[in-house]
Amino acid sequence: MATIGDGFKDIFLAGIGAMAITAEKSKELVDQLISKGELTVDQGKQINTELKHKAEDVAQTVRYDALEARMAAMTPEERAAFAAKAAEFAAKADAKAASAAEVGDASPVEAEPTPAEQPAESEPSAAPQTPGA
16 A cells, blocks of 8 residues: 555655756757757858958959059050069068078068059059150
């Protein structure tokens, strides 16, 4: 014959069992959420890296296209002056890199803006300058 004490004992044990099952299921759910979150973070990092590379590629293509369009619109004299200025910039950059290497400076040399990135005011004049004219 079951007594009231046995009934309370059964109810108490059922409550303990319910808490144990709840804890197990909660742990499984938390583990699943963590793994999904890690997967999402990894995917986000990968997508971000891909977008960064694509943006860099597009920016470089736009710079080259803009430079090509500007050079196509120049006269042969303007192109020659432009090429001379670009060679001057390259020589300056080479000199800075050489002096930095001699000093042992590991910091990167900051690049001067390319001719396509310079403001319009710094463009070479349309006609070559002649002395006495």
